[in-house]
Amino acid sequence: MTFERDHRIDFFRGLALIFIFWDHVPHNPLGQITPRNFGFSDAAEIFVFLAGYAAVLAYGKILQRDGYLIACVKILRRAWVLYVVHIFLLAMLMGIVFFANSHVETRDLVEEMGMHHFITNPQQALVDELLLRFKPNLMDPLPLYIVLLAGLPLVLPVLVRKAGAVVAVSLTVYLLAPWFGWNLAAIKDGVWYFNPVVWQLLFVLGGAAATHGQRPRLPETRALQRQPLFISALVYVVITGVITVSWRWPEIHDAVMPGWLSNLLYPISKTDLSPVRLLHFLALAYVTAKLLPDSGWTRNWLAQQCCRMGRYSLEIFCLGVLLAPLADMVNAMTDDAFAMQVFTALVGAGLMALLGAWLEFNKRLTAPVQTVPVN
Template identity: 80%
Template sequence: MLNGRDPRIDFFRGLALIFIFWDHVPHNPLGQITLRNIGFSDAAEVFVFLAGYAAVLAYGKVLQRDGYWIASLKILRRAWVLYVVHIFLLAMLMGIVFFANSHVETRDLVEEMGLTHFVTHPQQALTDELLLRFKPNLMDPLPLYIVLLGGLPLVLPLLLRQTWAVVAVSLSVYLLAPWMGWNLRAIADGVWYFNPVTWQLLFVLGGAAAIHARRPHPAERRALLRQPLFVAAAGYSLLAAIITLAWRWPEVHDALMPAWLSERLYPISKTDLSPVRLVHFLALAYVTAKLLPHAGWTRHWLAQQTCRMGRYSLEVFCLGVLLAPLADMLNALAGDALAMQLFSALAGVVLMGALATWLEFNKRLDSRLQARRSLPTSSLNR
């Protein structure tokens, strides 16, 4: 049965949201400590993988309890909510960017955010927005999630019964997509920045991990350093970190990297989820799962705040998208002073955490009111 909630998933979803916000603010010094600086993958892989994990965990339980059609209806209803949120979020983002651009004289934030298409062709841009073809900077993850979630009813029953068969088909599509040129059309780059035909593999793997995690497994008694898969995953993660850090010093990178390896390694495509990115994320996820097998550490206060953000990932993500251009504006007005950069980065996270706290307070309040209404009248009059 797919039941229960792992607070570690909420924690890493919340941490990914923090990293995404920091990565979206140009020249942010705290962006130097995010995942993309210590390996080939970044917070986007974490977000998509855990989205698949959470979706299969939630809707798999609905399918087992209420049947396929009810589960499909709830999935498609959620996808529709995400679509409406996407349209509303894009409208708010454009308003904020235009406001910020009117206050910053040294840069063209409209162009940097990819909103030139709306300025030059507003009517066509509105149509492209409804078709998910107009996606300015910061807006790519949500349309990807909409498409992946919309396709979940097609694979969920098979994923629950024949998990590895679905993974094999998903892997085949992933390998064929770059060779065949499969992607969706979009404005600016011509195709989606996050190719859903390749990124679907990470979503499916997240769902497969959720199913695998709910099955009983014998305890591993060997030390981690005696487990070949752990050693290989840790070694690859360390190698990726060394190469990524070497990018900061091109002369060091060129000295360390032989020509034959560079030819095979680069370019590392994020659009098509390059195999080295995919393997790096899977290796990092495996090492993390082995090093943190229990959830007791999530009870600490700071971890609890991060977990709360992960529980309300959609709302917190949307707020982070809106806060990023505002933080960029404040930094530009202050001449990109280090103190302001640190303040805007930390203030944004505080606001994201405050939103999650407010949402949880309202949820608990609604639960108490509902429980109170369900009590018999005689009990309330005592």
């Protein structure tokens, strides 16, 4: 099996990072156009699924070329880098939040960001930070990715050959975890906001999609047989979108939503990745993949900016985490709130794109020079 890069993965990873940044800035008007406003899932599902896809794509290639031991070492080394980045990012985020809090008199940003634990018990907070137990707001996706990536060596050899078996085991764990209350301990609320025991399913499904995408394409006649699946997925995406939009008008939602359906749907847990959230994301991903094949549209200039951010997702994510409280501070200090909120949202996305461009340029500068032998 040859692992080839799908440029749509980079594009949607970059787009998800922009959506995460916009969602993390309170009262941001551009946050109204992110996926969470039009369906049960949001950018977090995109981020985790594509993280699994990209990880299996990259380390599956290393597994085939260099063997299991080298692939394991590189995976764990990457997880260690992410862990170190998490520690430094949290320290920088706390500094920025404390600075922003001193300039905003109407709100307690430290409390909103879940950092009072560090003020009341700094020594324990440092220990909890090292153990990934202390995760202020905005920081949750990175520890989740660290844990999922660190567990990848356990399943990678089977995943690239028998993806169905790994998905079956992963699905079983996903179904049992809420029943038995499986989760990791944390300070806030006592458990991880993104329960890695259930979110691992999305990561595994991303990896399985990567292995499936490397197989020869089905003939067009067989592809047509899947049309009912596409229609079913599209209908589900539309219906859930209508339900989500109706949340803005509770009286209308309560009037048109049957009681039995409300009891079936709610509560929609993000922590335990409710089945309706998972199904919505999978339907949305399937519809998007069918409507937007990798046919060259990712080569236009605007798409290239998103692709570049997706290729350097760790650095771009960290920048977005640091920009969010700064944008919130600037918005809170400005009289013309709407205009400034739009401005800071666009500037933040622009800075993320600039960082991606710089990282791409720096990579070219440090690339080894190809020498031409002289006869």
